[in-house]
Amino acid sequence: RPGVMDRxxxxxxxxxxxxxxxxxCAITGYGYDGPRAQxxxxxxxxLALNGVLSYCGRxxxxxxPGVQIADIGGGALYAALSIVTALFFRERRxxxxxxxxxxxxxxxxWHCLRWGKYLADSAVPQPGDDFLNHxxxxxxxxxxxxxxxxxxxxxxxxxWKEFCQTVGRPxxxxxxxxxxxxHQGQLQQEIAxxxxxxxxxxxxxxxxxxxxxCEPVLNLDEAMADEQVRARQMVVEMIHQSWGxxxxxxxxxxxxxxxxxxxxxxxxxxxHTNEVLESHGYSPADIERLRASGVV
Numbered sequence: 001r002p003g004v005m006d007r008x009x010x011x012x013x014x015x016x017x018x019x020x021x022x023x024x025c026a027i028t029g030y031g032y033d034g035p036r037a038q039x040x041x042x043x044x045x046x047l048a049l050n051g052v053l054s055y056c057g058r059x060x061x062x063x064x065p066g067v068q069i070a071d072i073g074g075g076a077l078y079a080a081l082s083i084v085t086a087l088f089f090r091e092r093r094x095x096x097x098x099x100x101x102x103x104x105x106x107x108x109x110w111h112c113l114r115w116g117k118y119l120a121d122s123a124v125p126q127p128g129d130d131f132l133n134h135x136x137x138x139x140x141x142x143x144x145x146x147x148x149x150x151x152x153x154x155x156x157x158x159x160w161k162e163f164c165q166t167v168g169r170p171x172x173x174x175x176x177x178x179x180x181x182x183h184q185g186q187l188q189q190e191i192a193x194x195x196x197x198x199x200x201x202x203x204x205x206x207x208x209x210x211x212x213x214c215e216p217v218l219n220l221d222e223a224m225a226d227e228q229v230r231a232r233q234m235v236v237e238m239i240h241q242s243w244g245x246x247x248x249x250x251x252x253x254x255x256x257x258x259x260x261x262x263x264x265x266x267x268x269x270x271x272h273t274n275e276v277l278e279s280h281g282y283s284p285a286d287i288e289r290l291r292a293s294g295v296v
Contacts, residue, residue, distance in 0.1 A: 002032045012098040022096040023086045031102025046070035046104040055125035058134040074106025137187035148200035149217035162212035
């Protein structure tokens, strides 16, 4: 929380006095000021308080997304981008700076699409009221006969037309498919009935050669074995001398000149203590004395 590093003597002002070029990024729940600055919180709280959860769901009930939107999307990614921006500024002006990242702030910016709509029509967003949150038949999740699910994201006319033709329902291809109104509920029921006629595997086979934004909902095990995920090297096979074989997340950005690679394993507790101390000039005897005295 704000103030902890200052109490430890490691705050920005103390360190900046030593190195004015320092770029110091602090990630907290609500940022360094405001009435909630010292309040504890987690991802679900940030999303709840900034309104994101209020229209994520259906039948009037909000849902927890299952992934850390505020922590990662509103915190870590914004921090990485901000640090790079500060580095660029330092190259131009020679000065470091303090970066205050509030995870709630970052997630609040994810309202960008609904923000504009709300400002235009003053209608407070609700679950199932728009095309991204189960309000439109062309953009929804549908259960299959075997209890699995398919995702349909045929927002654009060409994709919707292809979907309707592929499933043998050209009568669904009407301009009103992307208009709000009670007819969306009726169309959702009809599409839901259609998807319940076949197992997920059958739908996968049917849509394999049709580009209409209709894909299966995979579980994590299936996703890790998916050919696209494998082709993009997003699952990396690793072998550790103690743990044995395991899989690690790959590196998402693909740089043409400086591609990343996972070269080492996560260290055991204290695994690199000797290397770090030796790099700072400690002799083996010095390190042994530190161990004997319980310092390390």
